[in-house]
Amino acid sequence: MKKTLESIGVLIASYRRPIPLATCLNSLSRQLHPAHEVIVVLRNDDVETQQALSNLTNHTSPEGHLDHRFPELSLPGTQASRSAPLMSLAILDDDTKPHPEWLKRVLTRFKEDPALGGLGGRDRCFDGETFDDREASVVGRIQWYGRMIGNHHLGFGDIREVDFLKGANMSFSL
Numbered sequence: 001m002k003k004t005l006e007s008i009g010v011l012i013a014s015y016r017r018p019i020p021l022a023t024c025l026n027s028l029s030r031q032l033h034p035a036h037e038v039i040v041v042l043r044n045d046d047v048e049t050q051q052a053l054s055n056l057t058n059h060t061s062p063e064g065h066l067d068h069r070f071p072e073l074s075l076p077g078t079q080a081s082r083s084a085p086l087m088s089l090a091i092l093d094d095d096t097k098p099h100p101e102w103l104k105r106v107l108t109r110f111k112e113d114p115a116l117g118g119l120g121g122r123d124r125c126f127d128g129e130t131f132d133d134r135e136a137s138v139v140g141r142i143q144w145y146g147r148m149i150g151n152h153h154l155g156f157g158d159i160r161e162v163d164f165l166k167g168a169n170m171s172f173s174l
Contacts, residue, residue, distance in 0.1 A: 007036035008103050008171075014094035015043055018052030021094040033104035035090075093168040096123065109159075110173045118172045120165035125153045140164050 010028060014021045021040065028038055042049055090106055092098065102121075109119055120140070125132045136154035140162030143149065152166035 006107070008033070008089045008107055009037045009039065010035045010090045010092060010103075012038065012040045012092050012094050013167075014040055014046075014049055016046055016048060017094050018049045021049060022052060024092060024094055024096050024098075027097045027100075030100050031098070031103045032100050033107060035103060040094075089174060090171040091167060091169075093123075096168055098169075106171045110171075116173060118165055118170060120152060120162070120170040122155045123153050123166065123168040140166070 012021070012024060025038065025040075028035055040053065042053070090103065106119065110116055132153060134154050135156045136151040137157065138149050139151045139155035139160065141149045142163040148164070150166060152168070
């Protein structure tokens with residue numbers, strides 16, 4: 001049985017990175033399947049990002065307006081930011097730039113596999129000069145003695161089961 005999931009929200013936790021956040025929001029406005037809503041969670045002491053967001057009033061996508069809201073949070077840390085309004089499906093870091101087909105592909109995977117609860121994807125790490133394009137076959141695993149192997153930015157090949165996802169690019173079917 002396929003899921004009838006048709007809409008997707010995006011949650012972005014941001015702290016003092018207004019320029020990458022603006023780039024991320026711009027990328028989201030160009031999604032082939034637009035987000036139902038974009039929630040950017042900010043710390044209440046992040047005045048610089050709050051001011052930058054007040055200037056971002058007219059993001060549009062090919063389908064229309066990018067609906068967004070910006071709740072403020074007084075607790076520090078990305079975990080508090082990500083769990084505050086967890087009604088969203090897709091979670092990104094503020095310094096990511098998703099491809100235009102990203103949300104469409106996420107929805108398609110959830111529709112195709114009703115047992116799928118969460119999924120993630122490769123994130124490309126940039127050191128200021130180059131992207132880390134190495135490859136690793138082991139991604140998102142916890143070894144029997146507790147050691148975590150991330151490598152989410154190095155993953156390649158077929159879809160695989162993992163033990164954990166990376167917050168820069170993870171989605172959940174709620």
